[in-house]
Amino acid sequence: MAQLRGVGIGLGVAHGPVARMAAPLPAPEDTPSALGGEQERARVQEALEAVARELEQRGAQAGGAAQEVLEAQAMMAEDPTLTDEVDASLAQGKTAERAVHEAFASFRAQLEAVGGYLGERAADLDDVAQRVIARLQGVPAPGVPEPGHPFVLVAKDLAPADTALLDLDQVLALVTTEGGPTSHTAILAREKGIVAVVGSAGAAGLADGETVIVDAAAGAVTTEPTDDELTRAKNRANARAAAADAPITDGALADGTAVPLLANLGNPAGAAEAVALGAEGVGLFRTEFLFLSASSAPTVEQQRASYAELLAAFAGKKVVVRVLDAGADKPLPFLNDAHEENPALGLRGLRALRASEDILREQLTALAEADAQTRKAGSGADLWVMAPMVSTVDEAEYFTAIAREYGIRTAGVMVEVPSSALMAEQIFAHADFASIGTNDLTQYTLAADRLLGSVAGYQDPWHPAVLRLIRDVGAAGAKTGKPVGICGEAAADPLLAVVLVGLGATSLSMAPTALADVRATLLTYSLDDAQRVAEAALAATDAATAREAAHAASVSQKERMQ
Template sequence: MNSEVTDNPARSDHLAAVDTEKPLRSAGAPSAGMTTELAGTPVVPGVAYGPVLWPASRPTLPSADAASLPDDLRDAESTRFVEAAATVADRLRGRASASSGAAAEVLTATAALAQDRGWIGAATALIASGTPAPVATVAATEKFTTLFTQLGGLMAERVTDLLDVRDRVLAELDGLPEPGVPTPEVPSILCADDLAPADTAGLDPSRVIALVTRLGGPTSHTAIIARQLGIPCVVAVPRLHEIPSATLVLVDGGRGVIDIAPDPDDARGEVARAAERAEAISRWQGPGHTADGHPVAVLANVADGVSAHAAASAPVEGVGLFRTELAFLDRTSAPTVAEQTALYRDVLDAFDGQKVVIRTLDAGSDKPLAFAPGDTEANPALGVRGIRMATPYPELLDDQLDAIAAAAAATDTTPWVMAPMIATAAEARTFAAAVRSRGLIPGVMIEVPAAALLAEAVMAEVDFVSLGTNDLTQYTMAADRMSPALAALTDPWQPAVLSLIATVGSAGTRTGTPVGVCGEAAADPLLAPVLVGLGVTSLSCAPAAAAAVGSALSTLTLQTCRDAARAACATSDPAAARAAAEAVIHPH
């Protein structure tokens, strides 16, 4: 029988056979006292069936009471550590260059973390006092993971990344193979407490067919990369560790359910139904519209020229979010105007004559820039990030807008340009003036609740807005998006978040302002119709999710979308909102 099928068209051609009548290593029924079904937070819809794969053990941490190094060995030991960290950073950069989109961005950020001056300095200071390099690596990491955890917000997300860097450096120091996810012999379900970007970004979706984690949230790096790969994903699953390796499980990413050792006939039924959905979805080629002809542009999220050219083959009508951070991360000096112009032109060329929305630099917080240091902040997620970086470093924004204008002139295309972290109409006005002075189309991100509440005033200053639902959800619910205990709060189905989106959508309808969504919520085929019902006019998502979103919209009238939105907003928790929308969209 088929080991897996998903209802995501990007996965429909990756079917493999597994004989479920024969045990796979330690496969079998759940252990005594264990439930046969686990539930978590649904992130990426789709159905996958196969054996559980757990990552290999991480390196053993050295004892903290190791003997002190003699004075004459300390310099060499410090050099050994610095070289090991540099090797790890180079490997991560290599993977970033071979990747695209969100995967390239997070790998580049992790590579920068491996050579963070504060972390390197803390470790080398310990080595200079006689601490062996492995022990110093662990101690320096503990210092910064404690700091990141205390800061919370997006900085807490860096804890998993830094622990991954620590383990890779330890392996390099000890001459061991690089830790990570093994390549399975058969298509498998990857389960883990959490997954670092270096693990998820390099996955082969024909071998790892779904991701399930005990930690994490719906907008974590794992979730974002799972969308890019087009594989089902469920996060924040309690008791996940109880599932033995090689146990056959059925993962439903749309419902957030893991069925442990399911009945083979039931599994075959799920596989067959998923195959039918995948086939129907794969036939959708756009453009986006509802069943009664209401246009809804389905666009792509990209991060560089490589991902843009790949996205151009998907059924999308342009780019709704071009993240520009990749040009700035892991650098000791700012990219020149010429360097930026070449990058932006590559993306514009990939979508010649189509809509391209470029987001200006969203640095700060979890994406610090070595060449633009800021003061230490008690809570960087609420600090100098996004458009706020233009106050201490105005040249960053000026150079970027000049480069976008140059790329536009060279390609005879007029891109739409939007700023992140806009909170007031005055900020929108200032940014719009700078964009218009260069002949570009100005817009802003709505991801701060204040901007959503005063959306009409903001819209009076710009030509379009785009909802960044990842940050809008985090800031609305005052919940760290990486906290597994708060995963339900960071769910974009939260009625409070939907209410803010409705406020923005209504303002857009009254003023005739286009309202897009470019957060992870736009990739959910069930949530997409609700967003349209709330007044959203375009949806930008990972290219792998575009067909599923467009296909879902094409079967529903605009009135049905509005009815589903009204039903979801009338509830008081995300599970109820999801169920209410489902009842309207798919009545039994």
């Protein structure tokens, strides 16, 4: 028996036989074309279009965050720069397969040279290239295996297209050798409620058919488990299922301290599931779905209809809407598509909206009208609106002032960069609330792109530097009487959720599938307990020891209770 370590996603546990992801297709041979340039070009065009449409269809079927990721991949398949690269290879007499291989390799090298978010997206190109080459060769694209029985899927990493449509009746758990807690694989696994351990390098040695236990709560994969260990895993899985079926209550600590548990949503279509899973409202509604893959901004009427649908679905509850967060990984042709050497540090979020204020004003108009419309119909929600990537007090003052021009009653900011965390008390002089985006706050605090595999080890919200900034925001919120929410992926980690409450968070927002685990965990701690666990994490020197210290403090707390 051995334990392989990684980063667990959620609290789930599962066991079963391993099935490994199929190896990628080999590089096509570099032989001259027998068809000629025009026929080869037609073949490439058909394959690129077919793969792009397939990715879009998979995205529409999956919905949520997966749809955004897959639509971005579809855009890659039809990128004009890529087409130019293909044409250059075809002009040299290459086959369609070889031209695609070389074009994607060249495009990949260009993105890696740029670095940052675009550098990480180079990995997504591999999946698109494999799908296009498979289409040209008339063979199935490498993907999730189908052994004919339920299995634990082991892979280097999963392409978004595969993760989005995993058959949850067959995939018992997911183990990857690469990636971190905020990788696309982890985000989609959390959204779908898949038991997962990511970044487990030792899993590369697992063989098809061997039985393993995947323990997300412990961040471990156990090989050659004993019968007793298998029984304990089954009992834990059954207990977790029973807890999920228990009556849903509002989020609270053991001493009755309320901790509202809210949902992160990227589309109104996810509202019904979120309500069914016990979301007490929405802590982050991403409005980008209205703007992405569009050549022009949506009209006020189009936006108003979507916002009204969302507000009506959460009538009487809090709904926090983030205005358009474009730039960096989400450049838009009508907003900020100019080349930037480091877009993650460029014109993004509120900076981009301030430079194109008409788009911001139209969005605020639509939100105000949707709010008035649903209130008049008796289905109104408590609308809160926040700006992304606020870096200065001046930006906070600017946004809240312009929001109030349109009658937005509660206007706040996202804290995603260290400067806003350090100036939180001054920002609260203008903002009604703050919501901490732990994904971006971690990447900017540790100077490590949150989607760049080479620095994935730095991208961990457990790092004490990140926790100290969150504590500072929590303290500023308490001093000024302003609420402080968490809407990054960190809130979905049950033990980290306890730490966040101990640091001063007044609400937590997460993927709806994470609500049950977080709700059950919070109920085992009082506010004093949460603060004690948080202090243990703060005293650590790195993310790993912070996690271990919090776990040790939580175990000692439970022992005291017994």
